[in-house]
Amino acid sequence: MSAVINSERIPNNVDLASDKKLQRALEAWQPKFLDWWRETGPEGFQADDIYLRTAISVDHEGWAHFDYVKMPEYRWGIFLADRVPDRKIGFGDHLGEPAWQEVPGELRNMLRRLVVTQGDTEPASVEQQRLLGQSCPSVYDLRNLFQVNVEEGRHLWAMVYLLHSHFGRDGREEAEALLERRSGDPDKPRILGAFNEPCTNWLSFFMFTYFTDRDGKYQLLALAESGFDPLSRTTRFMLTEEAHHMFVGETGLLRVVQRTCELMKRNKNEDARAEGGVDLPTMQKYLNLWYSLSLDLFGGEISSNAASFFASSVKGRAKEESYEDHRAIDGVYPIEVPVAAAGGAVAGWRREEVPLRNAMNEVLRDEYVSDSQRGIDKMNRVIEEAGVPFRLRLPSRRFHRSSGIYAGLHFDVDGNPLSKEAWERQRDAWLPTASDEAYVKSLMEKPVFDPKQMANWIAAPAKGLKGKPVDFEYVRRSG
Numbered sequence: 390m391s392a393v394i395n396s397e398r399i400p401n402n403v404d405l406a407s408d409k410k411l412q413r414a415l416e417a418w419q420p421k422f423l424d425w426w427r428e429t430g431p432e433g434f435q436a437d438d439i440y441l442r443t444a445i446s447v448d449h450e451g452w453a454h455f456d457y458v459k460m461p462e463y464r465w466g467i468f469l470a471d472r473v474p475d476r477k478i479g480f481g482d483h484l485g486e487p488a489w490q491e492v493p494g495e496l497r498n499m500l501r502r503l504v505v506t507q508g509d510t511e512p513a514s515v516e517q518q519r520l521l522g523q524s525c526p527s528v529y530d531l532r533n534l535f536q537v538n539v540e541e542g543r544h545l546w547a548m549v550y551l552l553h554s555h556f557g558r559d560g561r562e563e564a565e566a567l568l569e570r571r572s573g574d575p576d577k578p579r580i581l582g583a584f585n586e587p588c589t590n591w592l593s594f595f596m597f598t599y600f601t602d603r604d605g606k607y608q609l610l611a612l613a614e615s616g617f618d619p620l621s622r623t624t625r626f627m628l629t630e631e632a633h634h635m636f637v638g639e640t641g642l643l644r645v646v647q648r649t650c651e652l653m654k655r656n657k658n659e660d661a662r663a664e665g666g667v668d669l670p671t672m673q674k675y676l677n678l679w680y681s682l683s684l685d686l687f688g689g690e691i692s693s694n695a696a697s698f699f700a701s702s703v704k705g706r707a708k709e710e711s712y713e714d715h716r717a718i719d720g721v722y723p724i725e726v727p728v729a730a731a732g733g734a735v736a737g738w739r740r741e742e743v744p745l746r747n748a749m750n751e752v753l754r755d756e757y758v759s760d761s762q763r764g765i766d767k768m769n770r771v772i773e774e775a776g777v778p779f780r781l782r783l784p785s786r787r788f789h790r791s792s793g794i795y796a797g798l799h800f801d802v803d804g805n806p807l808s809k810e811a812w813e814r815q816r817d818a819w820l821p822t823a824s825d826e827a828y829v830k831s832l833m834e835k836p837v838f839d840p841k842q843m844a845n846w847i848a849a850p851a852k853g854l855k856g857k858p859v860d861f862e863y864v865r866r867s868g
């Protein structure tokens with residue numbers, strides 16, 4: 390094991406060459422991955438030279454190398470964080486036992502399902518973002534999109550490596566299936582809801598990288614605690630890549646907010662739309678949409694799956710060491726559960742003392758909600774400094790949910806129950822409508838491929854990448 394990544398056909402730091410059978414299997418999967426990438430990866434840019442970072446080491450300092458690469462030649466490979474010597478399991482029934490280097494037989498199905506679910510989201514996001522390059526606001530943003538896309542492709546490699554190395558024939562079959570499902574395809578959809586939603590404009594892209602990639606961060610933190618050491622090590626390295634995806638989302642949204650305020654100030658009615666910007670109420674609607682879709686990704690508030698994952702020491706809490714009781718057998722988590730009446734109205738509330746292990750999805754969601762709030766506060770500071778009275782906010786976690794205890798019921802953005810009719814009357818005030826979508830798209834019709842320019846609806850970033858200027862030619866078009 391080495392921190393340094395070799396330059397074999399499949400770059401890796403797991404000494405792949407010493408396991409010929411595994412190497413051959415992955416080399417047989419590689420061309421199928423490339424076929425998938427060409428079919429569903431960024432459309433129209435495959436021959437361009439993109440200024441990308443590529444992992445060359447898993448060391449914290451200097452893991453990345455920056456240079457021009459054509460995306461199909463990106464060095465996708467297998468990078469695990471260094472093994473922690475004598476690592477002990479930090480939670481659940483196996484607390485204190487040595488971490489497993491092999492999959493325990495009785496946990497095989499559970500682990501495979503988690504790895505497949507995690508793996509499925511990665512290619513799904515590439516598929517969702519496939520056409521965005523054609524409406525990019527700048528060359529700087531175009532490059533960031535592609536950086537995110539190639540790294541999500543690499544996250545797929547991370548999960549496929551686990552499937553091939555630890556799950557035998559079923560693992561190989563699952564690795565094939567990961568290339569066959571397609572985001573939004575009614576016959577063979579991706580596994581989780583948010584990953585089948587269209588993400589076809591840049592406002593959605595920034596919301597997605599802010600909210601949905603942040604679910605990725607929290608799920609990866611929970612999996613990084615796993616007793617199954619190879620899963621822990623691969624997710625620990627994925628987290629270093631994930632940080633950039635959320636940076637893209639947060640700074641993207643901050644730049645939209647900043648620009649919108651500038652445009653409002655120059656209009657006598659403070660009308661951002663009249664100046665060709667994204668008005669703040671429209672931003673709020675996209676926020677409501679992607680936040681609620683992303684909340685669903687944490688699973689039900691009360692979940693026997695979550696309890697089994699935790700009990701089996703397979704999936705922990707984010708930063709498990711920050712908790713005191715790592716077995717979580719005695720704790721309870723009180724939850725107000727809505728009681729449904731006929732017709733989908735809320736008849737009342739029932740307080741349930743949920744055994745802590747069964748509430749682990751909600752525990753993780755709590756961490757996610759407060760982390761999401763921090764960036765919203767920053768955006769509101771920009772709005773406040775501009776002297777604009779509007780404030781962005783996270784809606785109630787009951788709003789617009791499709792999984793868990795609120796699914797099938799209706800709530801306003803403050804979490805108050807609504808009748809179906811009241812919901813239908815008001816939903817257009819809270820979620821993007823077809824006309825909002827058409828307006829946002831109209832702003833982004835023309836891509837900006839001149840490095841010196843920036844679309845009207847977004848502010849320039851404060852600085853470029855890796856000491857390069859903002860107007861650096863991050864993407865060299867091929868013709």
Ligand code: BYC
Nearest residue numbers: 510514581582601602605608685686687688689692694695
């Ligand atoms: N959509 O017990 P429940 C990322 C299913 S994002 C559709 O409440 P559980 C990324 C569930 O599978 C991170 N189905 O939930 C971001 C179950 O099915 P079964 C991805 C859903 O199992 C951006 C049933 O409903 N990683 O990396 O405790 C770009 C009842 O479920 C949904 C992971 O998700 C949904 N939203 O938890 C690129 C980590 N929610 O058993 C990448 C691995 C639930 O009835 N996955 N269901 O057939 C997990 O830990 C868990 O599977 C979940 C669900 C947290 C997703």
Ligand code: FE
Nearest residue numbers: 511541544605
């Ligand atoms: Fe990812």
Ligand code: FE
Nearest residue numbers: 602605631634
């Ligand atoms: Fe990501």
